[in-house]
Each structure stands twice: as structure tokens, then as C-alpha cells.
Amino acid sequence: MLKYQQIAEEIETYIEEHELQQGDKLPVLATLMDQFEASKSTVTKSLDLLEKKGVIFQVRGSGIFVRRQKRKGYISLLSNQGFKKDLDEFQLTSDVIELDIRKPTAEAARNLNLEVDDKVYYVKRVRYINGETLCLEESFFNKAYVTYLNREIVSESIFHYIQEGLGLKIGFSDMYLHVDRLTEEEAGYLGLEAGAPKLDVETVFHLTNGQPFDFSVVTYNYEQSQFFLQANSHFQ
């Protein structure tokens, strides 16, 4: 972890531990530079990272302020694949239904820039939140990048393993959301009746070099799902 990332993490921890609220003012740049014994450019980088993550907002000529949503019990839509850390307040478990190496579906191949003869790890899981079904998840990992998976890994956080175990650098992702009605099969896994509302989220995850490595299709139980999303200004 680089110094600016470390500083960002310390500031974030400070905000959490002291239960600072949205609008609370943080020390000025010069004070932070002293406190962390860091240069202006390093602290600025930390603050930009925290702003990108939606932890603070900076008002020119006025200061640095805490950004914090007020509602509890919402799942972060953008970081819910990173899962574990952002969902510490929830109890999450997974049932692995299937795990194997296979050829991608045409849809997965298209989203992963693969040929239909290439190989993917296919993972199908039901995820539970506080003991209730949260979602049915099907993921296709390009085997050229995600070279190994096993049942133990996919019972826990796959993304944690991909970063820490395989050393891959996860970059941006594209998400596609639809609302529709549950099919018989989906309803069975989620313990709901067919035809009930559902949210489908398809995500293409890329490495920092721009290569897509994971295409996932997640079907959420609408009764358990409330999502939270922070947007930064596009107008700046």
C-alpha cells in the first residue's frame, strides 16, 4: 500500500471510529500534512481518493467535509462485489451450487472478449444476508486471468482472493440493471414465487489494464434488497 493510500485509510478509519456525520469539518490541508508528515501532493492525493470513494467532499476556499449517508441497512451497489468489507454490518453467507471449468456462453464470451472455445471458471452461488436469501449469482471468470478457484475460495470473497492470492489489479466495471419478474428456477433458489419482482444486475469487471476478467449476472430477492449509490458531480 502506498503512503497516500495509507493516509486515506487512516482518515477513513478516524471518521468511522469517531462517528463523524455528513458536513462535519476535517482539519485543513496544512494540519493533515503535519499530522501525517507528508507532502502537500501526497495528502492531496489521499483526499482525492477519499472524495472518489464518497467519504469526503471538498469545498474550494472552505474546507474538507465528511460525506456520509444517513440510512442504515442499504447495500452499496458499487462495492457489493468487493462485498465483505463494505457489508460488515450484515451477516453474509454463500451456498455454492456449481463450480467448474467450461466454455463460456455466447453472452459471457461477448462480454469477456472471448472466443466460444476459450475457457472460463463458472460459479453459481446463492448468497444469504442475515439468514435470508439475498441473491442468485452466476459468474464467468476468464481462466487466462483467474487461473485457479476452488470451493473454499468461492464460499468466501472471490475478489479478495483474486487480489491477494492471484495479485490481479481490479479496475473499472460496467453494470447493467433491469427490473423484471422471477422465473420459476430463480424463484426456487430465492424462496419466492415465480413472477415476483426481481432486480437483475449484470456486471463486467475489468482489470486496471482494461481487460475484462469477470462477467456476472446477479438476481436479487427484492424483499431483501435496498441499494445505496453515491454519485460525484459530473459537472465539475
Next chain:
Amino acid sequence: MLKYQQIAEEIETYIEEHELQQGDKLPVLATLMDQFEASKSTVTKSLDLLEKKGVIFQVRGSGIFVRRQKRKGYISLLSNQGFKKDLDEFQLTSDVIELDIRKPTAEAARNLNLEVDDKVYYVKRVRYINGETLCLEESFFNKAYVTYLNREIVSESIFHYIQEGLGLKIGFSDMYLHVDRLTEEEAGYLGLEAGAPKLDVETVFHLTNGQPFDFSVVTYNYEQSQFFLQANSHFQ
């Protein structure tokens, strides 16, 4: 518009007009500096803005690349209140159902940090996409900031007016999503049957100084709604 914003806009226009695809490489920093007769720090700021907007991605030691989703017909979830520009490919219209000045509901007051005796502009609209109902929208604007609205303005882009007409600077927003079933009233406005799936999106929009100025509740017709969302890495 500042110089770095202008450069960002020109690069974005270039990408669109030349129909560049995801992964296409842009000129290196030095070339862009020459081309725009701008300093390194200005061009870097332009590129950071474009990265934040999801228009490009930068790979250290490798270059600057176009980021572009492949799917057509998806509405950008983050910019759909800015609407018009991002939805140029769609034909959008609005029916204004109600527009008046009133006291906020308890919920709106809480989200806008108002007292229940303060004043808001209340706007209720049905929005149409290519002639079909897209959503039912109720918005509460803090009248201390959004000092004036009329039927003509709310038939068009309210946000465009807020920025250009009132000179307010729109900052970050917090969004809350739920999937549920349509009530009788909502179903009536959307031309669907009660109990059909719906996506509810509540958004609190803030000015760049951190003050919330708009709380909106949008109920989407699930048959017309497919949303797109770009996420940048939180792991950097």
C-alpha cells in the same frame, strides 16, 4: 468553463464523432499538450475528469484508452437527472401533473435538512421515453436555493435551468434504490397493472457546498427501464 474542462469536452466530442471503441488508444500526454497548447497539469486535470466521467481509462506506463460501453438503449443511472444530454439517443417528454410551493413532507424535510415549516417547490411529473411511460417523478426543491420554477421550466430540464438560469453548482448525490410492486396510483400513471414490478429511486442532490437542494422519488416503469452504471475502481 475552465480550460481543462474545455479540453475534456473536446476530447470527449472527438471520441464520439470518430466512434472510437473501448480499448482504442488516445495520443500520449505530450501530444495532447502540444495539440491543446496546454501545460502538463492542465491536460492531466482534463484526463482525470474524463476518467471520473467514465470516458477514458489510464494505464500507468501504457497509455490512455477509450472507455465505452457496448450496449445501446440503456439509461445512465448516475446522469439521468441531468437527463437531456445523456439521453440524446432517446425521445423524452414530460407531463407536469402538479407544480406548487408547499411545506415539505416529513421525509422530504429530513432528506433536505429542513424544518417542516420551511418551503419547497413540489413537482410531480410523468416522463415518457419514445412515447411510452418511463417514470413517475416527485421532486422537492428547497426554495431557499431553487427560488423560482414555472410550468415551462419543469416541462424541460429542471437541472439545466438550475445551473444556467439560477447559477447553482450541482455537486454530489446520494441514491437509494428499492424494487417493489406498483401501488394502484403509480400503476395508473404508468399505464401498468397494480402489483407489477417497479424500481424506486430516491435521490438527494447536493450543491458543491454540500447543501442538499433536491429530494426526488422516481418510480420507473420496469418494462421501459434498463440502466447502465459505470464504476471506477475503489481499490486504487
